Amino acid sequence: RSRISSTVTFITSEQATNLRSVMPDVSIRESITKLGDFQYLKSVTEDPGDGQTTKESHSLVFVSDDKFAWLPARLTKPIGIEDNTATVELDIPDDWPNSTANGEAIERNELRVVNLKDYPDYELPKQNIDRSGKLLSKDDMSNLPNLHEASVLYNLKDRHYRDLPYTRVGDIIVAMNPFHWIDGLYSGEKRRFYNDNLVWNAIKKEREMKKKIEAGKGELQDSFFQKPVDMFDPHVYETSAYAYHDLMTNNQNQSILVSGESGAGKTETVKIVLTHIATIESSIFGTVNPTEDTGALEQPEIVSKILKVEPIFEAFGNAATLHNNNSSRFGKFTSIYLDKKEDKECGFDSVYSVAGSSFVTYLLEKARVVSHGQRERSFHIFYHLLNAPKEFKASVWDGLKDTTQESFSYLGSTEINHIDDRSDSQLWEEIQISLATIGFEGERMISLMRALCIVLQLGNQTFSPDPHDAEGSIISSQDELLKLSLLMGMEPTVIEKAITKRKVKAGFEWIEAKMTAVDSKDSCDALAKKIYAQLFEMLTESINESTAPTDLDVNINSSDHKYGCISMLDLFGFESFKVNRFEQLCINYANERIQHRYVVDNFISVKEEYEREGIDTFDVSDIENSAVLKLLEGRMGVFSILNDECVRPKGNAESFVYKLKTIHRDSYKLVVKKLDRPWEFGIKHYATTVKYDARNFVTRNNDQLPKDVLECVCKCTNDIIRSRFETIAIERAKQPTGIRRKMGATSATVCTKFRTKIIALMEFLLTSKIRYIRCIKPNENMSPHTTDHLVTMRQLGSAGLVKAVNIAREMFPNSLSHDKFWVRFKCLTKLNIDENLDVKEQVSIILNEQFKDKLPSSGCHDCFYRVGATKVFFKPGQLELIESRRATRKHKAANIINNQAKAYRKKKNFLTLKRGAILVQALARRKKEQAELKKKKEVVLAIQCAIRLARARRTLQKKKEDRAATIIQNR
Numbered sequence: 022r023s024r025i026s027s028t029v030t031f032i033t034s035e036q037a038t039n040l041r042s043v044m045p046d047v048s049i050r051e052s053i054t055k056l057g058d059f060q061y062l063k064s065v066t067e068d069p070g071d072g073q074t075t076k077e078s079h080s081l082v083f084v085s086d087d088k089f090a091w092l093p094a095r096l097t098k099p100i101g102i103e104d105n106t107a108t109v110e111l112d113i114p115d116d117w118p119n120s121t122a123n124g125e126a127i128e129r130n131e132l133r134v135v136n137l138k139d140y141p142d143y144e145l146p147k148q149n150i151d152r153s154g155k156l157l158s159k160d161d162m163s164n165l166p167n168l169h170e171a172s173v174l175y176n177l178k179d180r181h182y183r184d185l186p187y188t189r190v191g192d193i194i195v196a197m198n199p200f201h202w203i204d205g206l207y208s209g210e211k212r213r214f215y216n217d218n219l220v221w222n223a224i225k226k227e228r229e230m231k232k233k234i235e236a237g238k239g240e241l242q243d244s245f246f247q248k249p250v251d252m253f254d255p256h257v258y259e260t261s262a263y264a265y266h267d268l269m270t271n272n273q274n275q276s277i278l279v280s281g282e283s284g285a286g287k288t289e290t291v292k293i294v295l296t297h298i299a300t301i302e303s304s305i306f307g308t309v310n311p312t313e314d315t316g317a318l319e320q321p322e323i324v325s326k327i328l329k330v331e332p333i334f335e336a337f338g339n340a341a342t343l344h345n346n347n348s349s350r351f352g353k354f355t356s357i358y359l360d361k362k363e364d365k366e367c368g369f370d371s372v373y374s375v376a377g378s379s380f381v382t383y384l385l386e387k388a389r390v391v392s393h394g395q396r397e398r399s400f401h402i403f404y405h406l407l408n409a410p411k412e413f414k415a416s417v418w419d420g421l422k423d424t425t426q427e428s429f430s431y432l433g434s435t436e437i438n439h440i441d442d443r444s445d446s447q448l449w450e451e452i453q454i455s456l457a458t459i460g461f462e463g464e465r466m467i468s469l470m471r472a473l474c475i476v477l478q479l480g481n482q483t484f485s486p487d488p489h490d491a492e493g494s495i496i497s498s499q500d501e502l503l504k505l506s507l508l509m510g511m512e513p514t515v516i517e518k519a520i521t522k523r524k525v526k527a528g529f530e531w532i533e534a535k536m537t538a539v540d541s542k543d544s545c546d547a548l549a550k551k552i553y554a555q556l557f558e559m560l561t562e563s564i565n566e567s568t569a570p571t572d573l574d575v576n577i578n579s580s581d582h583k584y585g586c587i588s589m590l591d592l593f594g595f596e597s598f599k600v601n602r603f604e605q606l607c608i609n610y611a612n613e614r615i616q617h618r619y620v621v622d623n624f625i626s627v628k629e630e631y632e633r634e635g636i637d638t639f640d641v642s643d644i645e646n647s648a649v650l651k652l653l654e655g656r657m658g659v660f661s662i663l664n665d666e667c668v669r670p671k672g673n674a675e676s677f678v679y680k681l682k683t684i685h686r687d688s689y690k691l692v693v694k695k696l697d698r699p700w701e702f703g704i705k706h707y708a709t710t711v712k713y714d715a716r717n718f719v720t721r722n723n724d725q726l727p728k729d730v731l732e733c734v735c736k737c738t739n740d741i742i743r744s745r746f747e748t749i750a751i752e753r754a755k756q757p758t759g760i761r762r763k764m765g766a767t768s769a770t771v772c773t774k775f776r777t778k779i780i781a782l783m784e785f786l787l788t789s790k791i792r793y794i795r796c797i798k799p800n801e802n803m804s805p806h807t808t809d810h811l812v813t814m815r816q817l818g819s820a821g822l823v824k825a826v827n828i829a830r831e832m833f834p835n836s837l838s839h840d841k842f843w844v845r846f847k848c849l850t851k852l853n854i855d856e857n858l859d860v861k862e863q864v865s866i867i868l869n870e871q872f873k874d875k876l877p878s879s880g881c882h883d884c885f886y887r888v889g890a891t892k893v894f895f896k897p898g899q900l901e902l903i904e905s906r907r908a909t910r911k912h913k914a915a916n917i918i919n920n921q922a923k924a925y926r927k928k929k930n931f932l933t934l935k936r937g938a939i940l941v942q943a944l945a946r947r948k949k950e951q952a953e954l955k956k957k958k959e960v961v962l963a964i965q966c967a968i969r970l971a972r973a974r975r976t977l978q979k980k981k982e983d984r985a986a987t988i989i990q991n992r
């Protein structure tokens with residue numbers, strides 16, 4: 022589910038420090054305000070003052086243009102209401118010549134009168150301008166204040182010009198092909214940054230948080246909408262890091278769908294992502310050398326093996342085209358299997374480590390084997406082989422020794438002899454090593470190369486009418502036929518007969534039909550294509566055998582195994598050319614399926630949730646495509662009618678198109694025009710309407726070698742070719758005959774096989790979490806920094822990006838259950854809310870209060886939030902707004918508590934001091950009193966003594982006197 026990124030994000034102070042130290046040039050780096058444990062980190066460009074704030078900026082608009090799609094302009098006069106026109110002056114920026122491809126001369130300040138009827142809602146799309154008056158650029162396009170085609174185009178253009186190839190649209194990464202390797206963009210340091218922040222540290226933090234919550238110590242943490250990635254420059258490493266992260270935390274399979282047209286950078290992107298995924302595990306121990314740029318680091322054997330097989334796909338499946346010297350002419354689904362291993366040392370209980378891989382390929386453009394455009398080439402491997410050392414060539418086949426590409430008519434002359442700075446002979450060395458890793462060495466390698474020679478030699482056969490029979494034909498190049506026969510180990514006459522004559526069934530008998538020279542040539546070409554396609558298939562199987570984990574059968578398309586899986590799809594994007602053939606129909610069908618998945622995952626499930634919650638929903642009819650899918654693959658759809666036509670003895674394009682138009686005359690997805698020729702029809706695809714030319718549909722869909730050709734190839738002495746074709750022959754023999762023949766035949770057609778593969782792919786995707794990378798080719802000349810507006814716009818349309826962003830903006834990216842909302846935000850209100858009220862009402866009271874200052878003229882808050890049956894839904898930025906209020910409130914509350922605590926402590930100190938003072942005073946007083954008392958006691962004692970002395974003296978005196986008297990008396 023798409024979650025449009027929040028404009029304000031929480032990060033910890035530690036993260037903020039990391040951020041600044043590692044990526045000092047990240048645009049989002051200022052305005053950090055400390056708030057408790059968390060910091061609010063806000064992009065400078067997220068300033069609410071952005072976009073259309075000044076009077077000046079209101080007059081800055083885009084106007085449509087035939088050559089540049091959209092041009093920036095300034096309104097010079099108020100809009101003429103009566104005639105619906107506006108006068109504008111073009112406002113072409115200074116960097117225009119450097120940043121714009123196809124630099125048609127343009128007058129910088131040309132005045133133009135534009136008709137508002139040509140614009141949606143009679144409004145000119147506004148430019149996004151920042152405070153300094155410059156065009157505003159966002160790393161997440163859903164944050165553009167004015168969002169439309171033109172703003173998306175100029176945002177991408179600006180970033181591409183500044184060497185920032187990646188831009189986010191919610192969860193999708195849009196990748197503009199930079200056409201030059203940007204310094205540091207794929208460095209070990211960059212990888213480590215994403216690994217640390219999005220994988221290892223993120224997982225640790227989440228686990229701690231979970232533990233706290235489980236222990237009842239944490240409340241619903243701020244992290245529930247925390248998305249650390251919002252702070253980083255968008256990058257495909259974030260997609261791969263998140264895939265690994267989610268695999269670690271949810272044990273759920275992950276898929277990354279990379280789409281785009283030829284030359285947009287899909288294959289490079291998949292390589293970048295694949296290399297990253299393969300090395301994430303090792304980064305946990307810090308083995309990635311941070312200054313190392315190439316990604317070549319100490320790798321487990323399986324990882325280097327997986328990376329080494331890539332050149333095989335490139336050599337056999339890529340070719341130089343007008344738009345891309347290294348264009349892959351097939352689709353590829355790469356799965357990396359990861360084994361969950363216990364590993365307490367690393368701080369996590371277990372980590373996923375790469376255990377193997379598997380590859381599924383789609384629709385190899387085998388027609389390229391027999392013909393290619395001027396200034397283009399056939400598949401690379403032929404040129405690599407012809408540039409191999411002479412001795413090797415001689416060991417493959419004598420006839421190859423002194424040949425060059427000009428010796429073979431399928432190749433012809435070409436000026437291209439380098440692919441991305443490496444010559445064909447250098448690439449030959451590389452491919453030899455790669456082939457050896459999957460077991461193609463010695464005789465097996467020779468056999469494979471000889472099979473390639475057979476393909477090339479088939480192309481050297483020429484045909485002419487049979488001098489003895491004007492209806493038939495013969496091979497006129499007898500020398501070349503002899504060479505071919507030596508290569509195939511067969512009699513020349515057998516080959517000639519198989520190619521120039523056809524056995525057909527007439528009633529119960531087989532008769533020999535003659536073929537014209539043109540038909541014979543076609544038959545020869547068909548054989549060459551079939552052999553090459555079989556070699557490619559065989560190599561894919563060998564690669565799978567050699568890289569898949571030993572206990573996994575990759576042929577069983579199941580996710581029921583012990584491995585976690587991260588998969589990447591590199592498939593041709595949606596195509597619409599002047600003439601669209603059968604292959605375009607298949608490619609566009611695959612893209613329709615992927616689009617369907619995308620819409621279901623991102624919009625339909627959300628729409629259903631909104632409906633359950635009783636919230637008005639958005640319209641997805643623009644991008645929802647089940648009607649097209651039904652037209653294509655439904656019970657009586659395009660594929661089914663075509664298959665029927667293929668089993669009819671005289672099936673042809675006209676009758677196929679006629680049936681299609683009759684059966685689907687009411688379908689609004691089938692485009693029928695009066696001026697269509699009988700073999701033409703159109704389909705309204707989600708991206709655009711495509712007109713197809715059905716003339717080759719029946720043969721291309723059938724794609725079966727005639728029986729006699731097949732029997733002939735099965736006798737070939739080349740063991741690779743023989744074994745492949747024998748298998749085909751055995752399968753063909755198993756096909757039902759009689760009434761069930763039709764079923765058997767249709768199950769073998771190209772469209773049925775392709776559909777089966779795509780459905781299997783979709784089923785796999787259903788079990789996985791899908792992420793999208795949309796590659797865009799900014800210009801046709803492969804030049805860096807420049808953007809061709811029309812080329813880019815075409816791709817934005819095909820990818821359905823603008824529509825998707827617009828819908829995404831209508832959605833509510835954040836939601837919270839009523840209970841959680843109440844617990845979290847009741848602190849915001851001072852109102853005395855009745856505890857007995859229903860929680861929905863309580864929540865509504867808080868929200869009403871919170872948004873009362875923002876009440877728009879409509880008098881309702883729908884543009885900010887909606888209260889559903891069980892949840893509250895927020896438009897972008899609104900939850901963050903009340904979150905920030907809550908944080909402020911918490912901050913204030915924390916201050917109050919802090920102050921109270923301080924006061925309490927001070928008072929306590931004071932009281933202690935006071936008590937101390939009193940005690941000291943008392944002690945002092947006591948001491949003084951004691952001294953005085955002592956003195957007094959002494960005095961009293963002295964007095965007492967004196968008195969007692971006097972008294973005693975007196976008594977003694979008396980006693981003395983009494984005694985004396987007695988003595989006297991006795992005498």
Ligand SMILES: Nc1ncnc2c1ncn2[C@@H]1O[C@H](COP(=O)(O)OP(=O)(O)O)[C@@H](O)[C@H]1O
Binds near residue numbers: 202286346349
């Ligand atoms: N990320 C990138 N950085 C630099 N150059 C790139 C990048 N991606 C693609 N390219 C260039 O663009 C060319 C075409 O890319 P490729 O992946 O083959 O396109 P696609 O697979 O979509 O046809 C490559 O040969 C390479 O020169």
Ligand SMILES: [Mg+2]
Binds near residue numbers: 288347349
């Ligand atoms: Mg490619």
